[in-house]
Amino acid sequence: MATISSTTLPGVRLPPGSSTRLKKRRLRSSSILPGLRPTLGYTLAYLCLIVLIPLSALVLKTLQLSPHQIWALLTSPRVVAAFRVSLACSLAAAIITAVLGLIVAWVLARYAFPGKRLFDALVDLPFALPTAVAGIVLTTLYAPQGWLGQWLALAGIKVAFTPLGIVVAMIFIGLPFVVRTIQPVLQELDPAMEEAAASLGAHYGHTFAKVIFPNILPALLTGFALAFARGIGEYGSVIFIAGNMPMRSEIVPLLIVTQLQQFDYSSATAIALGMLLISFTLLLIINLLQLWTRRHAGKDAKK
């Protein structure tokens, strides 16, 4: 239990230094804020019901297979190929989304222009839209006869029904994660820091690299991690545009559905578990990186 409350959960961004603050507060017998016990109990019960019990069912179902069988399944060429497609595409998509999202967040946080509120609201649209709808719309646009696809086809670029299509779909669904994590940090950034940098004679680019970027880096990493995680797990929008060719453009979630279609529940959960472990490891690494950058930024600020 203690491990759950003290580790930073993936994707949850706490303000700098809050993890240590939390620990101190937990050590004290009575807190200033009332209701720690009931709320903590509620949180744990809720997490158990919604997250931990379903996930343990996943493990239990998988254990119907022997370790040898699980290993054989996870290392079979088709599964490995699907993992490669899923991971590579979501990584590429997350990197692109991080750059694009940073620009969008920058524009929304820093400039005033007509229709800004509308654009601000548009950013959340991929959250609200059923992913299958997004997939069908993107496929229609990027298919060789689609509005965009026909021009791209002239240039010899095929998007729909290739891994590139998967990346496009993942960028679409990942964008709000990046924008919504960076935007508030940019908005709350103290203008005095930039003014100070400018008055000390720094170029604007220099100010960005040395002052602004380190401050938004933890948020950018969070957005990247969220977009990446979402990309790996994405099913609805991807299967329509992917073409789903085994060994080439088949994603892991589709492979899981394939196993279910064969009524092979334990293979499906085994692949899901493999995916979960890989994603969790990657998210953990990103979290550690985030922690490190935050400390680093903190030290810089103290200097």
Place this chain on the structure above:
Amino acid sequence: MFLQFRHFRSIAANRAQAKRLLLGLSLGLLGLGNAHADTTLLNVSYDPTRELYAAYNPIFAEHWKKTTGETVTIKTSNGGSGSQARAVIDGLGADVVTLALAYDIEAIADKTGKIPSNWQSRLPDNSAPYTSTIVFLVRKGNPKHIRDWNDLIRKDVQIITPNPKTSGGARWNYLAAWGYELKQQLGDLAVLKDPAAKDKIAAAQEKAKEFVARIYKNTPVLDSGARGATNTFVKRGIGDVLLAWENEALLSKYKLKGDFDIVIPSISILAEPPVAVVDGNADKHGAGKVAKAYLDYLYSPAGQKLAAANYYRPQHPEFADAKDLALLPKVALFKLQDVFGTWQQVQKTHFSNGGVFDQIYLK
């Protein structure tokens, strides 16, 4: 006196019914449901039967009212055959299942025990009241001159078919192509039953595998379901030929007035979408009798006529309208069990992990 007695009984019955209804309603509201299921029937079916059962349900309800005086409300749930079977396995309270593959019903029988293992012999014709087959849908005027299966391995032809791993219809497509090449190699599919021709059969099977592999090499997109594949072909304009259920092809051509032609290959597979009562659920709901009657009536003149009107091949064409039958041309059809054996064997050899379909892509 007698009248009065009847009157009394009907009031009592009404009261009992009202009580049951109230109880059912409150239980239903509580999410416990099914307390009044003796008058409700749930038919869990696959995608292309949507129109067929929408027409069949009221006709059966009327028939049941006429013969027994009981009112029955029928609901039909549609979806991919495999996922529908999975829903029933996971507890969806289907009274009858009408699916695309016997394999899916076998899975329910196997995993839940709610259907006896001899289910397929409980109704005539392997429990398939209507059949269908696989045909080609091509662009208007058939610009690529596609006439038969061997045109599908030409380098200039692109084929749209869903993934047999996720789509029931796609499995029929795959097996139909395989059967065609076997016939080309052996001359007559009856040779398969001849133990003396073992080597010849093995060689033919190898050729068939190559043939099917070449078809999938010409397939640029593998959609996960039949409807998705139809969309890719019709709406996105990809591919020269769509391998499709005959009833879906005819439905798109005549009801939806699509801009394409239907090509009937020289030989295809007899697809038998089977039906079965889910005894475990129906008995619990007290709907065993009506569930059985619901399926039996599919074989009646009225049911057969309706099947033909919805572009399925009726088992008793004598009951169907001539104009409906005219749309279903004579095709040489082979049966799954004559060429491939049972669904369990088919699944194991061709579609399970590491099976022939996987091997095609691993090369």
